[in-house]
Amino acid sequence: MKICVLGTRGFPFIQGGVEKHCESLYTDFSSEYHFIVFRRKPYVNSSISYPNITFVDLPSTKLKGFETVFHSFLATCYSVFYHPNIVHIHNIGPALFSPILRLFGLKIVLTFHSPNYEHKKWGRGPKLLLKWSEKIALKMSDAIIFVNRFQMEKYNSIIRNKSYYIPNGIPEIIPATKFDYIESLGLETGKYILSVGRITPEKGFDCLLKAFARLDDSNYHLVIAGGVETESAYYNMLKSILPVGKVIFTGYVFGEELNQLYAHARLFILSSYNEGFPLVLLEAMSYSLDVLVSDIPATHLVDLTADDYFETGNDEELAWKISVKLGKEQKRKYQLEKYNWNSVIEQTVYVYESIEKVSH
Structure with a gap:
């Protein structure tokens, strides 16, 4: 199965929650899944490669607001060219051009990380654009993965019926011995x-x-x-x-x-x-x-x-x-077993396979 990934600046070693999510997720998939990950050139700082991932580094700018729109348009057009089984879009802003993907018959998975229009850094115009992108993203997607179940529960039954709650995982911790x-x-x-x-x-x-x-x-x-x-x-x-x-x-x-x-x-x-x-x-x-x-x-x-x-x-x-x-010294013991990247991968595979069965 070939999957195009857009909506991330890229990885490895690129700052951001979505970037860390994608790095943890895609690098451990089995070899039967091949990912084409579109990165933004100004952020790329590593030549590390992975056997099941092809990086396509597209020109970009670091101008706030314009950066995501420009990169998303280019990545959407490139996705049409690669004609994958699925296009996996991370977050609502990068899904602005998803109608183009549907026009060419491509299947879309959206991972809804957060409602970006609630962030303080955006002015009135960008917030309106993000809300419009959200409507497009939810309508165009064949399946939606929510990392936050409270966010998923806000939407009507039409959206929830094609949605999955898959929380983030925790990277393997190697205890620090150095100071x-x-x-x-x-x-x-x-x-x-x-x-x-x-x-x-x-x-x-x-x-x-x-x-x-x-x-x-x-x-x-x-x-x-x-x-x-x-x-x-x-x-x-x-x-x-x-x-x-x-x-x-x-x-x-x-x-x-x-x-x-x-x-x-x-x-x-x-x-x-x-x-x-x-x-x-x-x-x-x-x-x-x-x-x-x-x-x-x-x-x-x-x-x-x-x-x-x-x-x-x-x-x-x-x-x-x-x-x-x-005032009170304490180390904590938390129940974190369910936050496991292997489980996240298995659940994501289920979403991919479900879409493929429907398409056939």
Whole structure:
């Protein structure tokens, strides 16, 4: 079976939840499935190859808003050329041109990661376009995979009848035995709070920094592991909230460096205003970290206690709950068996095969 994949900037080692999802998913499929993954040239930084994946690197721009539209159009046209069994589109924005695929008789699977029009970074025009893309995506798709069951339940029976809830998985964790990276940042084991994600307004890092500024305890550092792409003004605002040295922005990290950050942290915080299904939260839980998360639907997809939540955007409450968490040393044991990438692959195969049976 040949499957074209669009809607991701690409992988490996490219920042983003969708990118990490695609890297974890497609690289472990059996050889009977071949994927043609369209990447965006400005983001490609690795020559690593995989036996069942062909990368097609298309020209792109990093202009916010235009980037996705331009790449999606090119990838849609290329998909027609390759004439695959299925086109797998990730998220609603890249599905804007899916009527072209249907015009040429191609089958479409949509993975709905999040309602992007709820993100703060978009203005009125882009939000309207994303809502229009959502309508097109839901109508044109032969099958829809939701990573968030609460999102799936919002839609009518027509949409739900062709939908599947398949949550994200957790990458295999290799326990960190080294300390060199955190020491290079001036950090000590158990003496820093960690948050991971791209530097964008919907991640709520401004709330987190304001909360941290309220803390009396000066023994802890705050570490934000994530890169800056188009939100340089937001990033500069974040840097002005705390004195230099109290907060450490690492930039985008992966592999052993990210492994060390998770393994030696005291507390993990997810301060987001919007999420589809936060992979970074699953990762933190897999390291048995104590967690604090904003009270949004996506964070209720996992089993946490009431003490693990704070009111979204409320830096005063977040500061108080951080103090409480830091006051009691604890490693956590979470039930994470169902968040398994092998299971995600098996369920995705079922979706693919179901569409193929219908087409024949």
